[in-house]
Amino acid sequence: MLAQHGHKMIPIRITLLGSAKVGKTSIASGFVNNFVPQIYTPSEQQPTYYYKTLDHKHEVTHPHTGRSTTVIMPVLAEVEDTFAWSAASDPKRKTVVNPRPKQQERVRSLAAAGTAAITPDAELLKPFALVSKPPAIAHRRMAFMVLFDPNDEQTWNEAKQAALKVKEADEAAAGSTGHAESHIVLMLVACKMDKGLSVEAEKIIREAKAFAASLPPSLQCKLEQLSILDLCEVRKLFKKTIGAVIRQKDLWTETAKEANEAAADAERFHAHAPTADGNIDVTRVFQSQAPASSNE
Numbered sequence: 661m662l663a664q665h666g667h668k669m670i671p672i673r674i675t676l677l678g679s680a681k682v683g684k685t686s687i688a689s690g691f692v693n694n695f696v697p698q699i700y701t702p703s704e705q706q707p708t709y710y711y712k713t714l715d716h717k718h719e720v721t722h723p724h725t726g727r728s729t730t731v732i733m734p735v736l737a738e739v740e741d742t743f744a745w746s747a748a749s750d751p752k753r754k755t756v757v758n759p760r761p762k763q764q765e766r767v768r769s770l771a772a773a774g775t776a777a778i779t780p781d782a783e784l785l786k787p788f789a790l791v792s793k794p795p796a797i798a799h800r801r802m803a804f805m806v807l808f809d810p811n812d813e814q815t816w817n818e819a820k821q822a823a824l825k826v827k828e829a830d831e832a833a834a835g836s837t838g839h840a841e842s843h844i845v846l847m848l849v850a851c852k853m854d855k856g857l858s859v860e861a862e863k864i865i866r867e868a869k870a871f872a873a874s875l876p877p878s879l880q881c882k883l884e885q886l887s888i889l890d891l892c893e894v895r896k897l898f899k900k901t902i903g904a905v906i907r908q909k910d911l912w913t914e915t916a917k918e919a920n921e922a923a924a925d926a927e928r929f930h931a932h933a934p935t936a937d938g939n940i941d942v943t944r945v946f947q948s949q950a951p952a953s954s955n956e
Contacts, residue, residue, distance in 0.1 A: 669713070669734040670912050672905050673798035674898065677756065677822040678807035679815040680744035683851040683888045687807065688739045690894045703743045707756070709796065710739040716899070718906050735902060738798050745818045757822070757829040759844050760800045802911045803845035803901050810850045810861040810868070820871060823848060827875060843878040844911065845904040849897065854887035880904055 676684040685703060686696045692710040716735045721728050742756045755761070804826045808819035823846060830844050848868060857865065868883045875881045884900075886893040905911050 669736050670906075671736045671738055671798040672803070672902055672912055673738040673740055673796065673801050674803045674805060674901055674905075675707075675740040675742065675756065675801045676805050676807065677742055677745060677819075677826070679746050679809075679812075679818045682807040682809050682812075682815050682819075684741050684807055686888045687805075687849075687851070687894055687897075688741045690888060690891050691737075691898045692739060694891055696889055696891075703741055706743075708741040710741065711797075712737045712739070714899075714902075716902055716906060718903070733906060735906075736797065737898065737902060738796065739898075740796070740801070745822050746814075753822075753825060754829075757804070757825045758801070759829055759833045761796075798912075800911075801844065802905045803847065805847045805849050805897075805901065807849045807851050808868075809852050810864045811852065811855060811858055813860065813864060816864050816868065819848065819868075823871070823875070823881070827879065830879065843876075843880075843908070845901060845908070846875065846879040846881040847897070847901055848872045848881055848883050850883060850885045851888050853885050854889060 676688060678684050680702060681700060685701070685708075688708075688710045690696045692712040714735055714737065716733045718731045718733050719728055720731050743752075745753065804822075806819045806822045806826070808815040810816065826844070826846055830846075834843060848871070850865060850868060865883070865885070872881045872883045884897055886897060888894060
Protein backbone atom coordinates (compact mmCIF):
# COMPACT_ATOMS: atom_id res chain seq x y z
CA MET A 661 0.00 0.00 0.00
CA LEU A 662 1.29 3.44 -0.96
CA ALA A 663 0.45 6.59 1.01
CA GLN A 664 1.48 10.23 0.78
CA HIS A 665 3.12 11.88 3.78
CA GLY A 666 0.87 14.79 4.74
CA HIS A 667 3.47 17.10 6.26
CA LYS A 668 5.72 19.76 4.79
CA MET A 669 9.03 18.95 3.19
CA ILE A 670 11.57 17.57 5.68
CA PRO A 671 15.04 19.19 5.62
CA ILE A 672 17.75 16.59 6.32
CA ARG A 673 21.35 17.70 6.69
CA ILE A 674 24.21 15.35 5.78
CA THR A 675 27.68 16.62 6.66
CA LEU A 676 30.77 15.43 4.74
CA LEU A 677 34.08 15.07 6.59
CA GLY A 678 37.52 13.96 5.43
CA SER A 679 40.94 14.92 4.15
CA ALA A 680 41.68 16.99 1.07
CA LYS A 681 41.17 15.26 -2.30
CA VAL A 682 39.17 12.30 -0.94
CA GLY A 683 36.11 13.37 -2.95
CA LYS A 684 33.80 15.28 -0.58
CA THR A 685 32.90 17.94 -3.15
CA SER A 686 32.72 15.37 -5.95
CA ILE A 687 30.31 13.09 -4.08
CA ALA A 688 28.09 16.06 -3.16
CA SER A 689 28.03 17.32 -6.74
CA GLY A 690 27.47 13.83 -8.10
CA PHE A 691 24.41 13.34 -5.91
CA VAL A 692 22.89 16.79 -6.39
CA ASN A 693 23.97 17.71 -9.94
CA ASN A 694 24.73 14.32 -11.55
CA PHE A 695 28.14 15.79 -12.34
CA VAL A 696 31.61 15.07 -10.95
CA PRO A 697 34.13 17.96 -11.26
CA GLN A 698 37.31 16.97 -13.09
CA ILE A 699 39.46 19.82 -11.74
CA TYR A 700 40.32 19.86 -8.04
CA THR A 701 39.42 23.05 -6.18
CA PRO A 702 40.14 23.10 -2.42
CA SER A 703 37.07 23.78 -0.27
CA GLU A 704 37.18 27.01 1.70
CA GLN A 705 37.26 27.35 5.48
CA GLN A 706 33.47 27.68 5.55
CA PRO A 707 31.02 24.90 4.62
CA THR A 708 29.37 24.87 1.20
CA TYR A 709 25.75 23.70 1.00
CA TYR A 710 24.17 21.65 -1.80
CA TYR A 711 20.40 21.09 -2.05
CA LYS A 712 18.34 18.35 -3.67
CA THR A 713 14.64 17.58 -3.35
CA LEU A 714 13.42 14.00 -3.55
CA ASP A 715 10.55 11.75 -2.52
CA HIS A 716 11.74 9.19 -0.02
CA LYS A 717 9.80 5.93 0.30
CA HIS A 718 9.56 4.90 3.95
CA GLU A 719 8.08 1.63 5.20
CA VAL A 720 5.72 2.05 8.16
CA THR A 721 4.26 -0.91 10.09
CA HIS A 722 0.96 -0.44 11.94
CA PRO A 723 1.53 -1.29 15.64
CA HIS A 724 -1.78 -3.20 16.00
CA THR A 725 -2.47 -4.83 12.64
CA GLY A 726 1.14 -5.39 11.63
CA ARG A 727 0.23 -4.22 8.13
CA SER A 728 3.04 -2.49 6.24
CA THR A 729 2.49 0.77 4.37
CA THR A 730 4.92 2.61 2.11
CA VAL A 731 4.78 6.33 2.85
CA ILE A 732 6.19 8.86 0.39
CA MET A 733 7.96 11.58 2.34
CA PRO A 734 9.12 14.79 0.58
CA VAL A 735 12.72 15.47 1.60
CA LEU A 736 15.10 18.37 1.09
CA ALA A 737 18.59 16.89 1.28
CA GLU A 738 21.00 19.53 2.55
CA VAL A 739 24.56 18.32 1.90
CA GLU A 740 27.21 20.20 3.88
CA ASP A 741 30.62 20.05 2.18
CA THR A 742 33.33 20.96 4.69
CA PHE A 743 36.99 21.98 4.47
CA ALA A 744 39.83 19.46 4.57
CA TRP A 745 40.11 17.84 7.99
CA SER A 746 43.92 18.05 7.87
CA ALA A 747 43.79 21.82 7.23
CA ALA A 748 41.64 22.59 10.26
CA SER A 749 42.68 23.52 13.75
CA ASP A 750 41.20 21.52 16.62
CA PRO A 751 38.61 24.21 17.55
CA LYS A 752 37.42 24.28 13.94
CA ARG A 753 37.12 20.51 13.88
CA LYS A 754 34.86 20.65 16.93
CA THR A 755 32.72 23.15 15.05
CA VAL A 756 31.96 20.88 12.09
CA VAL A 757 31.13 17.81 14.21
CA ASN A 758 28.76 19.64 16.57
CA PRO A 759 25.33 18.02 15.99
CA ARG A 760 23.50 21.18 17.10
CA PRO A 761 25.32 24.22 15.71
CA LYS A 762 24.09 27.62 16.81
CA GLN A 763 22.23 29.26 13.93
CA GLN A 764 23.20 32.88 13.40
CA GLU A 765 20.17 33.36 11.18
CA ARG A 766 17.41 30.78 11.01
CA VAL A 767 17.08 30.47 7.25
CA ARG A 768 15.57 27.07 7.99
CA SER A 769 12.37 28.92 8.90
CA LEU A 770 11.77 29.27 5.16
CA ALA A 771 10.69 25.64 5.39
CA ALA A 772 7.90 26.64 7.76
CA ALA A 773 6.82 29.32 5.29
CA GLY A 774 5.78 26.59 2.87
CA THR A 775 7.37 24.04 0.58
CA ALA A 776 7.17 26.49 -2.31
CA ALA A 777 10.11 28.30 -0.71
CA ILE A 778 12.21 25.13 -0.95
CA THR A 779 12.56 23.96 -4.52
CA PRO A 780 15.47 22.96 -6.71
CA ASP A 781 14.95 26.21 -8.63
CA ALA A 782 18.28 28.05 -8.51
CA GLU A 783 16.56 31.43 -8.55
CA LEU A 784 14.67 30.63 -5.35
CA LEU A 785 17.81 29.39 -3.64
CA LYS A 786 19.86 32.42 -4.72
CA PRO A 787 18.69 34.69 -1.86
CA PHE A 788 20.24 32.30 0.68
CA ALA A 789 23.65 33.61 -0.36
CA LEU A 790 22.70 37.02 1.02
CA VAL A 791 22.59 35.66 4.56
CA SER A 792 25.87 35.31 6.42
CA LYS A 793 27.15 31.93 7.62
CA PRO A 794 25.64 29.47 8.13
CA PRO A 795 23.00 29.44 5.35
CA ALA A 796 21.55 26.19 6.68
CA ILE A 797 17.90 25.16 6.54
CA ALA A 798 17.91 22.00 8.67
CA HIS A 799 17.87 22.76 12.39
CA ARG A 800 20.76 20.37 13.20
CA ARG A 801 23.29 17.99 11.70
CA MET A 802 21.64 14.59 11.40
CA ALA A 803 24.16 12.39 9.57
CA PHE A 804 27.88 12.41 8.88
CA MET A 805 29.73 10.80 5.98
CA VAL A 806 33.44 10.39 6.73
CA LEU A 807 35.35 9.82 3.49
CA PHE A 808 38.84 8.40 2.89
CA ASP A 809 41.00 6.98 0.10
CA PRO A 810 42.12 3.44 1.02
CA ASN A 811 45.25 3.89 -1.10
CA ASP A 812 46.29 6.85 1.07
CA GLU A 813 46.96 5.86 4.69
CA GLN A 814 47.04 9.47 5.86
CA THR A 815 43.42 10.02 4.75
CA TRP A 816 42.40 6.86 6.63
CA ASN A 817 44.13 8.04 9.83
CA GLU A 818 42.32 11.38 9.57
CA ALA A 819 39.02 9.61 8.84
CA LYS A 820 39.41 7.65 12.09
CA GLN A 821 40.05 10.92 13.96
CA ALA A 822 36.95 12.48 12.41
CA ALA A 823 34.75 9.47 13.18
CA LEU A 824 35.89 9.44 16.81
CA LYS A 825 35.17 13.17 17.09
CA VAL A 826 31.66 12.54 15.75
CA LYS A 827 31.22 9.75 18.32
CA GLU A 828 32.34 12.08 21.13
CA ALA A 829 30.08 14.88 19.93
CA ASP A 830 27.10 12.52 19.72
CA GLU A 831 27.70 11.24 23.25
CA ALA A 832 28.05 14.79 24.56
CA ALA A 833 24.86 15.90 22.81
CA ALA A 834 22.89 12.92 24.10
CA GLY A 835 24.16 13.53 27.63
CA SER A 836 23.22 17.21 27.62
CA THR A 837 19.60 16.78 26.53
CA GLY A 838 18.42 15.12 29.73
CA HIS A 839 16.16 12.69 27.87
CA ALA A 840 16.39 9.79 25.46
CA GLU A 841 17.07 10.96 21.95
CA SER A 842 17.93 9.42 18.61
CA HIS A 843 21.62 9.28 17.81
CA ILE A 844 23.15 10.79 14.72
CA VAL A 845 23.91 8.55 11.74
CA LEU A 846 27.56 7.89 10.82
CA MET A 847 28.69 6.52 7.45
CA LEU A 848 32.33 5.52 6.87
CA VAL A 849 33.00 5.72 3.12
CA ALA A 850 35.99 4.29 1.23
CA CYS A 851 36.13 6.22 -2.05
CA LYS A 852 38.05 5.81 -5.32
CA MET A 853 37.52 2.06 -5.38
CA ASP A 854 37.75 2.19 -9.19
CA LYS A 855 41.51 2.75 -8.93
CA GLY A 856 42.17 -0.71 -7.55
CA LEU A 857 43.65 -1.64 -4.19
CA SER A 858 47.25 -2.21 -3.22
CA VAL A 859 48.16 -4.78 -0.57
CA GLU A 860 48.34 -1.96 1.98
CA ALA A 861 44.97 -0.62 0.84
CA GLU A 862 43.35 -4.03 1.33
CA LYS A 863 44.76 -4.05 4.84
CA ILE A 864 43.25 -0.60 5.47
CA ILE A 865 39.85 -1.81 4.21
CA ARG A 866 39.92 -4.71 6.68
CA GLU A 867 40.92 -2.33 9.47
CA ALA A 868 38.12 0.08 8.48
CA LYS A 869 35.51 -2.69 8.66
CA ALA A 870 36.70 -3.64 12.15
CA PHE A 871 36.81 0.00 13.22
CA ALA A 872 33.21 0.61 12.04
CA ALA A 873 32.07 -2.52 13.91
CA SER A 874 33.76 -1.29 17.10
CA LEU A 875 31.73 1.94 17.21
CA PRO A 876 28.50 2.08 19.26
CA PRO A 877 25.58 0.34 17.46
CA SER A 878 23.52 3.50 17.99
CA LEU A 879 25.58 5.22 15.27
CA GLN A 880 24.63 2.52 12.72
CA CYS A 881 28.13 2.81 11.27
CA LYS A 882 29.19 0.45 8.49
CA LEU A 883 31.91 0.70 5.89
CA GLU A 884 30.63 1.69 2.45
CA GLN A 885 32.87 1.18 -0.59
CA LEU A 886 32.32 2.93 -3.91
CA SER A 887 33.71 4.87 -6.82
CA ILE A 888 32.57 8.49 -6.84
CA LEU A 889 32.32 8.23 -10.63
CA ASP A 890 29.54 5.63 -10.23
CA LEU A 891 26.62 8.00 -9.76
CA CYS A 892 24.14 5.16 -9.22
CA GLU A 893 26.12 3.97 -6.20
CA VAL A 894 26.45 7.55 -4.96
CA ARG A 895 22.66 8.02 -5.08
CA LYS A 896 22.14 4.71 -3.28
CA LEU A 897 24.52 5.81 -0.52
CA PHE A 898 22.70 9.11 0.05
CA LYS A 899 19.28 7.44 -0.05
CA LYS A 900 20.49 4.85 2.46
CA THR A 901 21.72 7.64 4.73
CA ILE A 902 18.46 9.58 4.41
CA GLY A 903 16.52 6.41 5.22
CA ALA A 904 18.58 5.88 8.38
CA VAL A 905 17.78 9.44 9.47
CA ILE A 906 14.06 9.13 8.66
CA ARG A 907 13.81 6.04 10.86
CA GLN A 908 14.91 8.16 13.84
CA LYS A 909 12.18 10.74 14.09
CA ASP A 910 13.84 12.66 16.92
CA LEU A 911 16.63 13.61 14.52
CA TRP A 912 14.49 15.59 12.10
CA THR A 913 11.57 16.63 14.33
CA GLU A 914 12.04 20.02 15.93
CA THR A 915 11.28 20.61 19.58
CA ALA A 916 8.25 22.72 20.46
CA LYS A 917 10.52 25.70 21.19
CA GLU A 918 12.31 25.38 17.85
CA ALA A 919 9.03 25.01 16.01
CA ASN A 920 7.63 28.14 17.66
CA GLU A 921 10.76 30.11 16.76
CA ALA A 922 10.53 28.90 13.17
CA ALA A 923 6.85 29.86 13.00
CA ALA A 924 7.68 33.36 14.25
CA ASP A 925 10.37 33.67 11.60
CA ALA A 926 7.94 32.44 8.96
CA GLU A 927 5.47 35.15 9.98
CA ARG A 928 8.17 37.76 9.48
CA PHE A 929 9.01 36.12 6.17
CA HIS A 930 5.41 36.47 4.94
CA ALA A 931 5.32 40.10 6.06
CA HIS A 932 7.85 41.09 3.41
CA ALA A 933 6.82 41.43 -0.22
CA PRO A 934 9.04 40.08 -3.02
CA THR A 935 11.60 42.45 -4.52
CA ALA A 936 11.34 43.80 -8.06
CA ASP A 937 12.97 40.67 -9.51
CA GLY A 938 10.44 38.43 -7.75
CA ASN A 939 12.79 37.17 -5.02
CA ILE A 940 12.37 37.59 -1.28
CA ASP A 941 15.06 39.80 0.22
CA VAL A 942 16.14 37.50 3.04
CA THR A 943 18.39 40.14 4.58
CA ARG A 944 15.29 42.26 5.32
CA VAL A 945 13.59 39.34 7.02
CA PHE A 946 16.41 38.97 9.53
CA GLN A 947 17.50 42.59 9.80
CA SER A 948 16.04 42.83 13.31
CA GLN A 949 18.16 39.91 14.47
CA ALA A 950 21.82 40.72 15.17
CA PRO A 951 24.15 37.81 14.24
CA ALA A 952 25.60 35.84 17.12
CA SER A 953 29.17 36.68 17.99
CA SER A 954 30.29 33.05 18.34
CA ASN A 955 31.33 30.98 15.34
CA GLU A 956 28.74 28.28 15.98
